[in-house]
Amino acid sequence: MTMQALAIMLLASFLGMALAAVVASLPNRHAHRLSNLIVAVCALMGAVVGIFIATATEPLILPSASLWPVFYGMNFSLDRFSAIFYTLVSGISFFAAAYAIPYLEQQPDNYNIRNVNILTAVFIFGMQGVILSTNIFGFMTFWEIMSITLFFLILADGKAVSRKAGFLYLILAHLSTSAIMAGLFLLSGGALLNNFSVLAQMTADLPQVSLFVAIGLLIFGFGCKAGLVPFHVWLPEVHSQVPTQVSALLSGAMLNIAVYGFLRVFLFLLPGVPMWAVFTVFFLGLLSAVVGVLYSVLERDITRLLAYTSIQNFGIMFTMLGLALLAGQEGNLVLAQAAVYAAIFLMLAQAVCQSGLFLASGVLVAAARSRRLEAMGGLAKRMPQLSVGVFMLILGAAFLPPFAPFIADWIFVQAMVGGLEESSLRLKIMILVTVSTITFVTGLAVFAMVKLYAMAFLAQARSEPAAAAMQPGLEFLLPITSLSGLGLMLGLFAPQVLNGIGAVGIAPANFSQQILVTGGGSLVPMDLALFMLVVVFGLWLIRGLISDVKLTREYQTWDGGQPLTPRMEFTSTAFSAPIRFLFSFFLRTKKLVNVTPVTTHNRWIVARSMTLLINQVWYDRLYVPIGAGFTRLASLVVRLQSGNLQAYISLILLATVLTLMIAL
Amino acid sequence: MSVGGVRWFKARLQGRHGAVPWLPYITYANLLKKENVISSTGSWMLHVTPYAVLGSNIFLALVLPLVSVGGSLTALSNFIVVAAVLLLSSTFLVMGAFDAGSAFGGLGGSRAITLAALFEPTIILTFIALVLATGSSTLDGVISGQVMVGGLLIQAPYLVLSWFALMLTALAETARYPVDEPGTQLELTMMHEATVFDYSGPYLAMLEYASALKLTVFVLLLANLILPWPILVATSSGLTVFSVILATLLKLLVVMFVIALLESSIARVRLYRIQEFLTSAFFMALGGVSLALLSRLI
Incomplete structure (x- = not known):
């Protein structure tokens, strides 16, 4: 395809979201379907363009931006790096829009469909804009569009809980946006319209102090948006309040935008990352991974469980990035590169698995009329097709072979082991800490995922609505099962995908080859999967030969004389x-x-x-004291506001004198 | 074979006569002939579990260097893959345990998956020490590099910590003392037994065989780390095949005796004190890696 055709498609996929928002606002009864259809088509187009650019050699620069007065001063382009994210965001948006059509029609009482559609389209528009922007002005504008629309999406169902979650989110989103803005302003020296490439040359001669402050602010800003512990408290609250397809977009796309911003700044803009920043990123990542997985093991609410799984995954990603930065500084470039690609691949893999699981959770919650896992159960019998699809996603999210997250984990661990011998003592210790923690986290992730699936799908139904649940229609099944298929395909064709995005050190230069090589080890995902399949199939054949398959009967589970009821089942708490x-x-x-x-x-x-x-350690120990501190401060300020005119005038005088003292 | 052997040795050590060592095979044959009773509560998971669990253990038996090295499947014995397949088999086992809907299945499942999940770092760290010592990241390479020069443990005595860590892992993974009591009749103390509680007939035979196979796999792996020779390579002649079979049996017998001795002399640990067992295994594995790294420096 020519560059011109790609540019037109890219522009269409981007502006189409704005069009969808306009269509959604029309007072027509087809507006809902039509707007989501536009979103889906444009998103698909965007994903296709993204794939083309991610595997191409030169970036795609949109010339038309300067022609449009609306986009004053913004420039748009898509390079190989941002194309990965554009593909991801568009791809997840496609599935979310396809799911939104039947889902919202089912929930007219909970949500104002028109508003949700408008906001979702603008939300996607904002995310795409962040990726396409090549200067700070555009980046921050779309960042803010994305952040604010999410706030209104949280409020969409108008419940008191949602308002509370919304304001918690608003505070943290504002803090993170202002931190990022301040950090980027410091880096650019106020030149908002310079392209990132120009900016990268400018940052080299920044004074140390402003670099220090900027990096600190940016780590906080992007970390908060990616849901790293201890800035993660908003994520579980928000996930349990937004409409399901927005949950999928949040975990599958928006959190990745934070990773995009982080990588854009730390890999491309900064002249070098100081050691303290590397260690901060690394330990924030480890902390998030551990806290995320422990809480997802504990949680009994399906959306909150999945939210903690997201936190865990992003923790692992930031651990990978932190280790990559460290290895890069130590001169171990092989490990650095492998870790970055592992992080990017994990991001793709987790987006597919998590958004699939979130979409499925919508169906489950609607069927059980509760988000509690202990109100579900027995759904594998009532929704067999869905249960197979979800089971694949579960195996993926539990880092089990041959699904995509396992491949990312494999690349990372194998690269670390391979790099262990040649590294310095400091890096050796870091690698050992990381290997132990990451395997601990992936082990417990299995626990959390087994719990989710066993509670929701297996054994007897634990509530009346769950017992009466019906198989969801094809319109629900298709988006979910195609995501589980995608998770498998991404794992099986990992070498090709990695080769496509340029990870030549890991995947061989020959595109058709099916092998991953790093750190002295190799893996052929396709062989692994095929051999597993062959073994199980052979087993099935042998069993059919040596024992009579027909000699089977169904009988109730052994109950010791007292009929088993759902109340006797093992609960998720137990x-x-x-x-x-x-x-x-x-x-x-x-x-x-x-x-x-x-x-x-x-x-x-x-x-x-x-x-x-379940105590929220961070919330109780960190946020509540800070909040109490602000309340105390406010009550001190109240004393000043006594209504006494003389007091105000003396304050003004004091302020003037102080200003003059500083200025002169 | 290994299960029966351990049972027989154990009975002898406890002063009982004991059943013949090949009793498990007779049991499997009997079970295969019996009617398969499936819980009416369960879903397709009940039917998938036996195939998946036995399948992953056969996968391990074929891929790992137990009686032969250098086969065509050896590329799949990458240490991360092996650890993940072990976890995969536990995952399916627990899913199947839950599906029948009895509280025992849940109880056993919850305990089994806790152990499997928490032993993951220990397994990976143990393998990392082996990988560092030999420079090969497949377990096949770890063993086959040592065939000519004698056992890995003799070549690199510093790996003794890793070897013990692997043994502790093996005891936990195969549900032996001190983590689980394989002969228990009391539901509340069961771990592995509770997970296969609601199976019968051929499916029970498959699950039991899977667990016995896992024991054999671990036993041979541990033995081959000390003494890999004689082992089958691509060029082996008929006579070597015979000696390999004989040696393998001998290895099995020795380790079975050790396990039986262990099981007769120690008590089962309370579930809530397993963390001590777990932590000691983990730090042994970590110590093994550190020693392996140190030995490279010198």
């Missing part, structure tokens, strides 16, 4: 008990057992109920 116990020093959960006597004459006949309190 399931996580061993982990809760082993990590009680950190998690500090509280168990309250209520004992109420049933009869007066026998004290052994009692009714017991148990409540488990």
